[in-house]
Amino acid sequence: MGIGSWLGLWFGLSIPAILAMYLLKRKFLDTTVPSHLLWQRVIKNLEANRPWQKLQNRLLLWLQLLAAALLVFALMKPYGSAADIGKAHVVLVADTSGSMSARSGSAQGQPGEEKLAMMKRMIKDYLEHEAKDGEITLLGMNAEPNLLISREKDRSRALQAVDSLEPYFGRAAYDETLSLASALTRDETDAEVVVFTDGQWRGEPDSVPFGVPVKVMNVEAEAGFNLALRQFGVKNGAEGKTAVAVVGQSGGAAKEAHVNLYGDGKLLQTENAMLAPGGTATLTFREVPEAEVYRAEVEEADDYAADNEAYAFSERNETARILLLTRGNLFLEKALQLTGAEVVKMTLPGKEGEESAPGGAGRTAVPGNPPDLVVIDGTAPSFTAQDDWKKLMERTPVWTVGGGESKIDVGGAQPKLESHPVNQYASYNGVYIGSLLNRKLPDWASPIVSIGTHPAVIAGTENGQPRLSFLFDLQDTDFPLSAEFPIVVHEAVSWLTGSGGQNLGRHTAGSRVEIPVAADAVSARWVAKDGLAKTLQVPEIQADANEKGINALQQLPPVPGLYVFEQRNREGQMTEYYAEASADPFEGKQGTPNAKLAAIGQTADGKDAAAGKAAEVAADNSRGERRQAPLMTLLACLALLVILAEWGVYQRGRSI
Amino acid sequence: MTSAHLLPSDWTARLERLTLGSGRRVAGTLQGKRRSSRLGSSLEFADYRSYAPGDDIRRFDWGVYSRTGKPFVRQFMDEQELMLSLYVDCSASMDFGGAPSPDEKGGRKSGENKLLFAKRLAASIGYIALCSYERVGVCCYSDGIDARLPVLRGKGSAVRLFRFLQDMPPGREGSLSAALGQPGAIPRLKGMTWIFSDFWLAEGEADVGNALSRLAGAGQEVVLVQVLSPEEIRPELSGDLRLVDSELNTGKEVAITGRVLERYREELHRYQNELRKIASERGISFVALSSGMTLQEAVFGTLAGSGLIRA
Numbered sequence: 001m002g003i004g005s006w007l008g009l010w011f012g013l014s015i016p017a018i019l020a021m022y023l024l025k026r027k028f029l030d031t032t033v034p035s036h037l038l039w040q041r042v043i044k045n046l047e048a049n050r051p052w053q054k055l056q057n058r059l060l061l062w063l064q065l066l067a068a069a070l071l072v073f074a075l076m077k078p079y080g081s082a083a084d085i086g087k088a089h090v091v092l093v094a095d096t097s098g099s100m101s102a103r104s105g106s107a108q109g110q111p112g113e114e115k116l117a118m119m120k121r122m123i124k125d126y127l128e129h130e131a132k133d134g135e136i137t138l139l140g141m142n143a144e145p146n147l148l149i150s151r152e153k154d155r156s157r158a159l160q161a162v163d164s165l166e167p168y169f170g171r172a173a174y175d176e177t178l179s180l181a182s183a184l185t186r187d188e189t190d191a192e193v194v195v196f197t198d199g200q201w202r203g204e205p206d207s208v209p210f211g212v213p214v215k216v217m218n219v220e221a222e223a224g225f226n227l228a229l230r231q232f233g234v235k236n237g238a239e240g241k242t243a244v245a246v247v248g249q250s251g252g253a254a255k256e257a258h259v260n261l262y263g264d265g266k267l268l269q270t271e272n273a274m275l276a277p278g279g280t281a282t283l284t285f286r287e288v289p290e291a292e293v294y295r296a297e298v299e300e301a302d303d304y305a306a307d308n309e310a311y312a313f314s315e316r317n318e319t320a321r322i323l324l325l326t327r328g329n330l331f332l333e334k335a336l337q338l339t340g341a342e343v344v345k346m347t348l349p350g351k352e353g354e355e356s357a358p359g360g361a362g363r364t365a366v367p368g369n370p371p372d373l374v375v376i377d378g379t380a381p382s383f384t385a386q387d388d389w390k391k392l393m394e395r396t397p398v399w400t401v402g403g404g405e406s407k408i409d410v411g412g413a414q415p416k417l418e419s420h421p422v423n424q425y426a427s428y429n430g431v432y433i434g435s436l437l438n439r440k441l442p443d444w445a446s447p448i449v450s451i452g453t454h455p456a457v458i459a460g461t462e463n464g465q466p467r468l469s470f471l472f473d474l475q476d477t478d479f480p481l482s483a484e485f486p487i488v489v490h491e492a493v494s495w496l497t498g499s500g501g502q503n504l505g506r507h508t509a510g511s512r513v514e515i516p517v518a519a520d521a522v523s524a525r526w527v528a529k530d531g532l533a534k535t536l537q538v539p540e541i542q543a544d545a546n547e548k549g550i551n552a553l554q555q556l557p558p559v560p561g562l563y564v565f566e567q568r569n570r571e572g573q574m575t576e577y578y579a580e581a582s583a584d585p586f587e588g589k590q591g592t593p594n595a596k597l598a599a600i601g602q603t604a605d606g607k608d609a610a611a612g613k614a615a616e617v618a619a620d621n622s623r624g625e626r627r628q629a630p631l632m633t634l635l636a637c638l639a640l641l642v643i644l645a646e647w648g649v650y651q652r653g654r655s656i
Numbered sequence: 657m658t659s660a661h662l663l664p665s666d667w668t669a670r671l672e673r674l675t676l677g678s679g680r681r682v683a684g685t686l687q688g689k690r691r692s693s694r695l696g697s698s699l700e701f702a703d704y705r706s707y708a709p710g711d712d713i714r715r716f717d718w719g720v721y722s723r724t725g726k727p728f729v730r731q732f733m734d735e736q737e738l739m740l741s742l743y744v745d746c747s748a749s750m751d752f753g754g755a756p757s758p759d760e761k762g763g764r765k766s767g768e769n770k771l772l773f774a775k776r777l778a779a780s781i782g783y784i785a786l787c788s789y790e791r792v793g794v795c796c797y798s799d800g801i802d803a804r805l806p807v808l809r810g811k812g813s814a815v816r817l818f819r820f821l822q823d824m825p826p827g828r829e830g831s832l833s834a835a836l837g838q839p840g841a842i843p844r845l846k847g848m849t850w851i852f853s854d855f856w857l858a859e860g861e862a863d864v865g866n867a868l869s870r871l872a873g874a875g876q877e878v879v880l881v882q883v884l885s886p887e888e889i890r891p892e893l894s895g896d897l898r899l900v901d902s903e904l905n906t907g908k909e910v911a912i913t914g915r916v917l918e919r920y921r922e923e924l925h926r927y928q929n930e931l932r933k934i935a936s937e938r939g940i941s942f943v944a945l946s947s948g949m950t951l952q953e954a955v956f957g958t959l960a961g962s963g964l965i966r967a
Contacts, residue, residue, distance in 0.1 A: 028896045028897055028898035028907070028909045029895060029896065029897050029898065030897075030898045030900050030907065031893065031897045031898065031899055031900065032899075032900045032901075032902050033888075033891075033899045033900065033901065033902065034749035034750075034752045034770075034854060034856055034885075034888060034901075034902050034903075035749050035854070035856030035901055035902070035903065036899060036901045036904070036906070036908055037856050037857070037858070037927070038920055038923045038924055038927060039899050039908055039910060039920065040908065041923045041927075042910075042916060042919045042920045042923050043908065043910060
């Protein structure tokens with residue numbers, strides 16, 4: 001109950017005016033009575049002719065005063081705190097962060113309800129009861145604020161939008177969404193912002209200024225417990241591979257956690273640990289067998305499923321390691337270094353054509369760290385065909401340059417290029433190649449550069465490993481002097497080392513990761529391979545692309561799990577990059593609610609100077625959680641009723 | 657013009673059986689039916705006394721004389737008529753209440769016109785007296801004696817009585833003391849005086865008391881009959897009223913409320929008690945009647961009940 005305009009009180013002067021008129025009224029009806037004798041005595045006793053006594057028992061006067069008072073009150077624009085029929089514009093901010101996917105109350109045995117479902121119900125309740133007629137704007141939270149509907153009047157579409165809310169496991173844009181809500185309601189008076197959240201809120205919600213009332217509706221859910229795989233990695237060590245997982249829990253009681261380690265889908269090992277409330281434990285899996293993708297999984301069912309799995313990939317060098325066997329070629333060595341690869345040079349003794357001493361192979365040890373690429377410049381030394389070296393050569397990409405005996409003179413004719421990744425940026429324009437090796441081509445080989453009918457560069461795959469051979473000695477050409485040379489070397493190295501793709505590592509879901517997109521890739525997509533993403537059947541997501549091609553910065557899908565980024569080139573060749581999308585660790589904490597969140601409603605009230613009257617009214621409203629309902633009509637009706645009653649009094653008689 | 661206008665004929669027949677209940681022996685000039693305080697010539701034996709020369713020889717008791725030899729004279733009670741004086745207040749205040757039409761019997765609610773009711777009462781009392789061979793004198797007064805009917809006697813003069821009463825118009829301001837203060841207003845002979853009035857008197861109670869004392873002093877057995885209309889007993893007024901006095905024509909502005917009406921009833925009650933007190937101090941009867949009553953209720957009920965009329 002409040003007063004809209006105290007100025008209306010001036011009309012209250014009408015009440016004394018009415019009283020004065022009644023006091024000054026001199027109209028008495030002449031009534032003849034036999035005698036005054038008794039009346040005089042009565043009057044003397046009562047002194048009833050004092051002015052105010054005339055007013056005392058006068059129904060008409062009271063009715064008129066009542067009517068005047070009602071009218072004056074109506075002019076003061078009173079409003080009552082009627083049930084909220086809703087603001088004209090209601091901005092609903094739905095916290096769709098990952099923590100909303102947690103279930104509540106599974107501690108009692110049966111799985112609780114998802115908080116998101118509870119929130120949806122709350123929002124629908126709110127739409128049904130509080131925001132009946134207003135326009136609805138629904139904001140969700142993704143990496144950016146997600147505007148689902150804007151100023152929607154259609155209830156069914158609003159409800160549809162509410163149903164479409166999905167949890168976002170990445171780093172949710174909490175304050176940004178609030179900020180957007182604030183911006184959407186700026187310069188509005190009949191609007192409100194309602195925030196639905198579980199209270200887990202990152203950031204400084206109270207730093208967002210609001211000009212309209214803000215309500216915070218907490219999804220009341222019992223805090224469940226959560227076992228989270230905080231860290232997981234596999235490293236190569238002296239005793240084979242070692243996997244390390246860090247398990248944390250948030251919950252009131254100590255819990256035992258069993259962590260299963262899978263390698264390419266097969267259960268490898270299980271470790272367990274007791275976890276104190278809020279504590280963490282580090283589990284180490286030793287002598288882990290070889291696998292491409294490792295998965296660690298918490299066996300226990302908990303309330304928040306998004307962080308129960310973590311992936312690790314076989315350790316692969318970030319930078320390719322190249323073993324360069326050469327008798328000395330500065331151009332090649334520099335060009336290989338320019339690719340960013342770690343180049344280990346093994347200087348072969350003797351000049352070209354010299355045979356190393358017999359038994360020398362035995363003395364040449366295989367490198368401890370297997371290289372990613374072996375580059376043999378010139379004739380391959382004999383030890384490469386023996387024992388360990390042979391094995392290494394078989395499972396390592398090899399690039400040979402020159403090294404043959406018989407040569408064919410091609411006289412510097414223009415080379416002809418086939419389409420091949422190595423040739424991507426090469427033209428061999430102005431390159432003089434004097435002679436080519438005359439060698440029988442191996443089975444795997446296909447020429448990618450040829451001069452005349454003679455192949456100059458051959459490429460192919462042997463035992464699944466790429467092979468590349470330059471059938472000319474660099475010394476016989478001016479190719480190393482050409483500007484294209486480092487580029488061709490770079491392309492050759494990346495083709496030889498990167499053919500199987502890479503893993504992109506672990507990233508927060510929804511974040512943007514840089515992906516080496518091949519220049520000839522025509523299509524790319526994210527495919528869910530494992531984990532929650534597979535369980536939830538996340539559909540394939542096409543990669544972001546623009547007119548120039550596929551963006552190198554791609555957004556990870558928002559649902560945690562293992563994904564493959566598949567690129568296809570024109571030939572249909574596919575390159576796969578594994579990436580794990582992990583849930584935002586903040587969401588799994590199930591910590592105490594952000595206290596500042598509760599303060600934003602009050603902050604909105606406090607902006608008295610800036611927001612002025614609107615905020616004042618808003619403050620009243622949000623405190624009462626009700627809205628003003630003008631009483632003018634009601635009062636006017638009452639006044640009319642009083643006037644009707646006056647009519648009745650006129651008809652009946654003049655006084656009580 | 658018949659008496660039916662004032663009194664219905666069946667009513668007069670009933671009245672003939674009544675007599676006035678005067679409490680005292682009366683002294684009149686003519687012989688009447690009423691026992692006088694004197695010894696006289698009636699058949700009612702009173703006493704013996706010794707004969708004195710000059711006594712009526714017819715009253716000499718020869719029987720006693722023969723037995724005792726002493727001369728005794730028999731004395732008898734004297735029977736004389738009663739002098740009844742009727743005073744009817746014809747002031748303006750009496751002309752109130754009910755429909756002024758005399759034909760109307762008057763509903764109980766609105767009541768009869770006070771003056772008419774008083775006239776009927778006076779006529780009834782006068783008729784009773786005439787039928788009992790009393791002498792009846794009638795006066796109408798307001799601020800003085802307005803009209804006077806010579807003393808009537810005998811049943812045959814009832815018509816004159818009725819006509820006189822019927823023809824009396826309402827007069828001016830009423831004042832009992834002024835009227836009685838006029839020379840010759842008070843009856844010369846001892847007797848009974850009935851005063852029919854509303855007793856709305858502007859003069860103080862002391863003046864009324866004096867006038868009544870004078871009447872009592874003149875050997876009158878006085879009966880005060882206050883006639884009020886139902887509107888005066890229970891006024892049903894409301895609103896802002898300027899109450900105009902019917903006699904003085906002066907106004908009084910009163911906002912009538914329930915409280916005021918209640919106080920009015922209290923005042924009425926007090927006033928009647930005052931009158932009753934004044935009356936009883938002087939050995940005077942006081943009867944309050946409402947014009948809403950029928951004559952039968954008034955005569956056979958109230959008046960007979962107070963012993964003023966006997967069957």
